[in-house]
Amino acid sequence: MRDVKLPEVRKAEILDASMKLFMEKGYLQTTTKDIINQVGISRGLLYYHFKNKAEILYILVEKSVNPLIVQMKKIVNNMSLPPTEKLNQFLQTTIIQEDTITEEKITLQETVHLEENRYMMDRFYHKFIEKLLPLFTKVIEEGKEQNVFQVDFPYETAHFLVTGYVFVSNDLKLKNLGLAEMNVYLQAFKGVLAKTLGIEASVLDE
Template sequence: MRDVKEPEVRRAEIMAAAAELFVTKGYLNTTTQDIIDELKISRGLLYYHFKNKEDILFCMVEKYSEPLLCQLKTLAYSEKKTAIEKVQQFIEVTLISPESITGEKIELQNSVNLEENRYMMDRFNHKFCNIVIEYFTHIIEQGNEEGVFHVAHPKETAAFLITGYAFVSNDLKIIYHDYGYMEKYLVAYKQILERTLGTKEHIFFS
């Protein structure tokens, strides 16, 4: 009897197999046929769920971002935290520590950094930023209401702050090779936050 599985289960299996192959063989050396052979499925079944190898990678990146987006949403709309506390925790939860970097994450980052995947990552980053901009806009508006932020255009300001932060801090290669170098970016970003949001100096420095 043919093994029929729910679409989400099958998609998860394909992504898991692809992730393992990307680590062991590398993204460029992995073909859709390798994934098909690993799972012992038909080519038609793979292409029913994904357009190509790039589409699989895109969905893998989305999957990795889901827990962070959920955490940021919960943080942004929390009624128990002040706006300043939210910004401080926003920085903490979005930082990538060297201890959290696994071989799979490194290979995934190496894959998305390939020149041929630049358009795909631009598409993902814009989608990611649009979601987070909404959350950060809410935090800025809360800060204005609390009298601790002084921002005339919350949404537009959030767009600049989040887009710049995402494209710089999400570069895992910088963290992996030189964590101290990333610290310089973090200090600069906190200074930008203070000046842009109109807060007291060093309020985001622990």
């Protein structure tokens, strides 16, 4: 009797099996046949859920940053935090701490750095920006309403800031820079952020 499972269960199995194979064999060495054999499904069922191996990787990367989005939403919606503190925590959540680096994250970083995945990651970064933009905009608008930030166009300003931050920070992570080097870039961005919002840079370090 054929093993029939809910679509979300089957998709989760395919994603888990793919991640395991990527870590064991590497992304380039893993074939769709490997994934099919690992899960024990037909080729047709694999392509019913995913267009190709690249889409599987895309969803794995997206899944890995979902906790970050959830954390940022909590920060932005915390009405007890002043706008400057929200910005500071917003930035701190994007730093990869040494104790949170896992084999899975290392594998994903190495994989997305491959030349053949450049277009896919560009598409992912734009989608990531779409999720961050309303959150960042909300913080800037809140600061403007409280006369903390001196900004005429909150949304447009947030768009420039978020786009630059996402592309630069992710490019640096793919280059495997250490935390000390990443912190230099973070401080530089805080300087840009402070000048753009009309506040003292030291406020973002409090």
